[in-house]
Amino acid sequence: MRSRSSGRKMLLKQLSINDKTSKNHKFSFVNILLLFVNIVILKGVAFRRKIRYIKGDRKKKQKIGDFMRFAVVGFGFMGQTHCGNLLKMPDVEVVAIVDPVSPVERLQTVKGNLQTVSICENDVCKIPHYTDLETALKETSPDAAVICLPTFLHCSGTLAALKHGVHVFVEKPFALTGKECSSMLECAESADRLIAVGYVVRLIPEYAYLQETVAGGRLGKLKFLQLRRITGVPAWGNWSDPATVKAVGGALFDLTSHDIDFARFILGEPENITVDPLLCREFNGNYTSAVLHYPGCRVSVEGGFVTPSSFPFFSGYRAFFEKGTLTGDHAGNCWEYDLQGRVKQVELEQKDPYFSEMRYFVNAVEGKSEVICSGADAAKTVACCNRIRQLISGGENR
Incomplete structure (x- = not known):
């Protein structure tokens, strides 16, 4: 292909010939035609170079990653929830769904907290x-x-992803044992990859407001906190089967760990934990009644799967401070009571916490922020749950 410099030389040469052969320094018809052809050639070269530059620039951008590529592993209702939120993000591309059943069939048959699902x-x-x-x-x-497998497969799924150099968001609970937690954390450190865990309560608006109130000290010190999370035994899956309950950790890991994690999130590690063993053995071992002991404060955590299955879901808190009380519930209501007898409803900005936690994870992978709940942090929640399980089964209750 003729270069721009060679085209210029040809043009100058032609002009030089014309100077020598024409006394009146006028171009003949042929000379003018040659000049026109050379100009067209030069313009064409420049245009083609511009096109090659644009195409090359696009390829370069795609190579460094215009989109963060995600695999969704497990397509139950939580996998569907996270996949739907990822598809809303302009800088994310879902490149794989991993599940024994086709995604379309899953969407038609899966039951659960379907109000969180926004995918078709x-x-x-x-x-x-x-x-x-x-x-x-x-x-x-x-x-x-995004690992949304049954709890007993969290470790194997996470390790497989990490060994391929992939950052991991794993649904709660992180794992069932400290050994599993350690193996995942060690692998993540070796691979230099992030692990985030889906303890979404940290981002639910009414709970986030409680965290801000505790941290800011506006109502003084927190004296007593009640955390409740109760629903009917799931009608889907095999929750009536004791083997299934054991394999996934029961309601303690699947449901109540949300509140145990939140208590840790706002207050740190408890000095001691006590339980009501009799109550904790009700409902096929799917109920928890525990108290987390902190200096000058107690946190009562109660909840689980109860019968019948039609019993409606409820979650909420009552937080008693030195200078007032806060209450919040799963409907997004938050009320504040002060010592002068005044009551006000707190206006909260309603954000989708599931979308927010996934956005935090994407930003963390890009180096723009921290994850909301790291694997190391979630491992401490797993340790608390195992301590409670030990106490329920007849271990030392002190």
Whole structure:
């Protein structure tokens, strides 16, 4: 292809010839035609170079990553929730859904907290579906993975992703044992990758307001906190089967750990934990009644799966401070009572906490922020849950 400099030389040469052969220094018709052709050639070269530059620039951007590539591993209602939120983000691309069943079929059959799901068949029909995690990781090379497998598979799924150099967001609970937590944390450190855990209560508006009140000291010191989270035994899955309950940690790990984690989040590690063993053995071992002991403060954590299945979900708190009381519930209501007898409803900005936690994770992978709950932090919640389980089973209650 003729370069711009060679085109200029040809043009100058032609002009020189014309100078020598024409006494009146006028171009002949042929000379003018040659001049026009050379100008067109020069313009064409410049245009093609510009096009190559633009295409190359686009390829360069795609290579460094216009989009963060995600694999969603497990497509139950939480996998569907997180996938739907990822699809709302302009800088994220879901490149794989890993599940034994096709995503479309899952959307038609999965039951659960479906009010958190904002995804439909049209959203997933073009996303590659895999039944094997290793194959998905090799073929799609994701930057990050969302692990929404049954709890007893969290460790194996997370380790597989980390060994492929993938950042991991894993649903709560992080794991069932301290050994599993340690193996995942060590692998993440070795791979220099992030682990975040989905303890979403930290971002629910009424709970976030309580955390801010405790940290700011506006109502003085927190003296007593009641945390409640109760619902009917899930009608889906095999929650009536003792083997299933044991495999996933029961309601203690699946539900009540939210409140145990939140207590740790706002107050730190408890000095001591006590339980009501008799009450904790009710409802097939799916109920927890525990007290976390802090200096000058007690936190009562109570909840689980109760019968019948039709019993409605409830979660909420009552926080008693030196200078007033706060209450909050799952409907987004938050009330403040002061010592002068005044009562006010706190106006909260209603944000989707599931979207927020995933946005925090994406930002953390990009180095823009910290994760809301790290794997190391979640491991301490797992330790508290195991301490409670030990006390319920007849261990030392002190």
